[in-house]
Amino acid sequence: MKYRVNWLTPILTAVVLFACSLPAMSGEGGLSADNVAKIRASFEMDRYNRAMYNAVTNNNLSKLALNRDILREHNEIYSHKIKTKGITNQKSSGRCWLFSSLNMFRPVVIDKYNLDNFEFSQNYLAFWDKMEKSNTFLEFVIEMRDRDTFDRELSEILRHPIGDGGYWSYTVELIKKYGAVPKEIMPETNSSGNTGEMNNILERKLRTGAAAIRKMHQAGRPVKELRAEKDKILADVYKILIVNLGEPPTEFVWRYEIRDTTKTDTDTTADSTANANIDNRLIVAGTYTPKKFFEEVVAVDLDQYVNIFDNPTREYNNHFVASMARNMYDGKDLEYVSVPVENLKAIAMKSILNDDPVLFACDVGKDQDREDGIMAMNIYDYGTVFNTDLSMSKADMCNYYESTSNHMMLMIGVDILNDKPVKWQVENSWGDKNGSSGYWAMYNDWFGAYVYSVIVKKEYVPEEILKLYDKKPIVLPVWDPNTLMIRN
Template structure:
C-alpha cells in the first residue's frame, strides 16, 4: 500500500512539473513561414539566378572575371625553384612545405636538376609518434570521465595526417630524412583515408582496453607495457601501408653539369646533418590572430605530436609586423613556410589567391562580409593549409603580389605556383616560420616568456591538423 502511495505521489509531481514547465519558444509559425516565402521577390533577376545556380556550380558563377583577368605572375624577386611536389589525396601539406624548404638547399649545393626528400618516410614516423602520444594521453587521463571535454576531443580523431611546423622540426631532428627514391609514395601514403580509418579503429579499441585495465586497478607500468604491445600492432599496419623505413642507404648524385659524386653510405640522421645541413631549431613560429593580444607567447594544449615534446607554441603579432618580417627574410633569400586559410577567394586552376575573387553577395543578393576577427571567433576561418613563399613583386617599395610554392602538383596554378595578392595576405595568412635572427629585440624577449596556454578548442588551433 505504501509503495502504491509513493508511486501515485511521484506521478502527480511529474505531471505537475510537466504542466508548469515553460514551452520552448522561437519556433517558426505557419504565418511566419509564409512571410519568409513571400519575401523572396520572383523578379527577373531572381529567376535568372535560380536558372543559373540550379544548373551550374555557384563557385563558377561567382568568379569575378574582371579581377581574375588582371592576374600577373611576374615577380621582381624570385628564388629559383626546381620541380613541384604533390601531396595528392592526403593532409600532409605541412610536411611537404617543410621538406620543400629543405630540399632546395640540397639542389643548390649539389647543382641538381631536381631533388625530393621522402615525404612517406616522415609520414611513417609521424603516424608512429601520434599513435603513441594518443595512447599516452589515454593512460594519463584514465580516471577522467569518458565525456570529459579533452578526452572527447582526442577520441574524436585519435590520429590524422595534419600537423604544423613544430612537427616537422621534431620528426626531422629525431628521425632524419632520406631521398625520396629510398622510400617512395604508396597507394596509402597518397590517399590516407582508409589507412587512417584502420588506425583510428585500433586506437579507439586500445583506449577502451587501457581504460578498462585502469578501472580494474592495474598500475601505470602495466598500462605502458600493454601500450607497447599495441604499438607493435600499429607499427605492423604502418609498415604494410608504407613499406619498411630505411635505416641506411648509399647515395650519390649527378649534377646538372654531368659530374657524378662519390657514393657514400648514410643513416637518415647523418643525411640530415651532413647533406641537408639546416638547423631547424633556429626557426621560430609567428602568428597573427587578432582574437588574442599581440606581442605575447602562446601555446595550445594537447597539440604535441610526440609524447615527450612540448605543445605547439607561437608568438602572436600584428599582421603588418608578420608581413614586414616575412618580407625581410624572403628578400634575404630565405624560403618561408607559412600557414593560411585556403577556404576563401582561391582558384586552384588559375593559381590565384585574391581578395574579392568570388562575389557571392552579388549572385545571391545577401550580405556575407565579416571581419578577420569575426571569421576566427565564429569558426569561419582557420589556418588549414601550408605552403612556401618563394618570391614577391614589389611596387613603390611595397609588396603587391607574393609567389607561392604549393604542393598540389604541376597541374594546379602556374606549373604548381600560386600568386597571392597583398590584400589576401592581410586577410588570410595566419602563420609564418622565420629564422630567429630576423626578429626584433622585443619579440626575442617575448619568445623567452613562458607561453600562455590556450585550450585545444581555441580557434587558433581549429583545423590546424592539416
C-alpha cells in the same frame, strides 16, 4: 482504485503546471506559420532573382560567381622571385606541413651539389609521425585513465587519434630524432598518397587499444601493465605502417650525379650527344644514416626558425602555448607569439628579399581559384549572386568556426609596388596540374584575411617581437580554435 486516483491527482497537477512553465518547444522562438508567411512575403521573384535562379539551377555556382575583374587584372609578374626547381605532390593526403617544410630545404641541397632536382622522402617522416602520434595518443589515454570519456580533453583526443595534420614544430621534432632521407630511398606508395583507408584502420586499432587499456585500469591493473599493453598495440601499428608505407631505412647509399669539371676533352664531334653527356657526368656515392644525412648533406640549423602568428581571437603581443599540440609525447607543445598580420607581411617580405622562402599556414579553402592558381578576396562574389552580406572579421571567422588554418605552403616571391606588397608567389604541393603549373598568386588582401602564421629565420624578426617569447605563456586549451587548427 478511487483512492489511488485521488492520491495521484495533486502530483499530476504539479507536473502539468511545471511543464507549462517551461519554454514551449513550438511557441516563442519557433518558426511559426506567421513567421513563414512573413518570410515568404519578403521574397519577390523579380527580374534579378529570376535571372539568378535560372543561372544557378543550370550551372556550376562557383563558375557563375567567379569575379572576372580579378581574372582580367591578374598577372604573374613578381618583382622578386626565389629560384626553385620542381613541384611536389602530396596527392590525397593531409601531409602539406611535411611537404612544405621539407621544400624549404630542397634548394639548399640542389644548390650545394649542383643537382638538376632533389626531393626528400615525405613518406619516411610520415611513417615516424604516425608512430609518434600513436604513442602520444596511447600515453594520453593512460594519463587520463581516471577521467570519464565525456571529459572535454579526453573526448577531443579520442575524436582525433592519428590524423595526417601537423605543423612546422612537428617536422623539427621528427628530423631531430629520425633525420631525413632522399625520396628514392623510401619512395611514395599508394597508401602514402591516399591515406584515408590506412588512417581508418590505424584509428580503429588505437581506439580498440584505448578501450582495452581503460578496462585494464578499471580492473585494478598497474600502470606498468598498461604500458606493456601499449607496447603490444604499437607493435601492431608498426606492422600496419610497414605494410602500407614500407620499412624505413637505418642506413642507405645515396648516389647522385654532378658535372665533371675536370674533363678537358671537348672534342665530342664524333661522339653522340648522349655519350658526350655521359662522359661529362661524375657519379658520387656515400653511405649515410638518416640522421647523418640531414646533419652532413642538408646541414640546416632548425633552431634558427621561429613561429610568428596572427591570432585575432586573443590579445596581441603575447606568448602562447597550444595544449597537446605535439606529435611526440615527450616533445614540446607548439609555442608562438602573436602580433597583427601587418607584422607578418613585413617579416615575410624581408625574408623573401634575402632569398629565404617563408613557410606559412593559412585557410586555403576560402576565396581560392584552384584552376588559375589565384587567392584573392571575393574572387567568388557570392554576395552579389545572392544579394546578401557575407562579410566577417578575421576574429569572428575564427571564433565561429568559419575559418581555420588548414594548409601549409611556401612563399617564394613577392610583387612590390610603391614599397608595398601587391601579391606573393606561392609554391604549393598539389602537383603541377593545379594552379599555374603548381604555383599560386596570393594577393595581399587574402594574406591579411586568411594567413595565420609564418615560420622564418629569427634574423628577419624585429627584436621587440622576439622578446615576446620571454613573457609567461598563455596556455590555450585543446578545444581552443587555434589549438584545433594545429592538432587536426
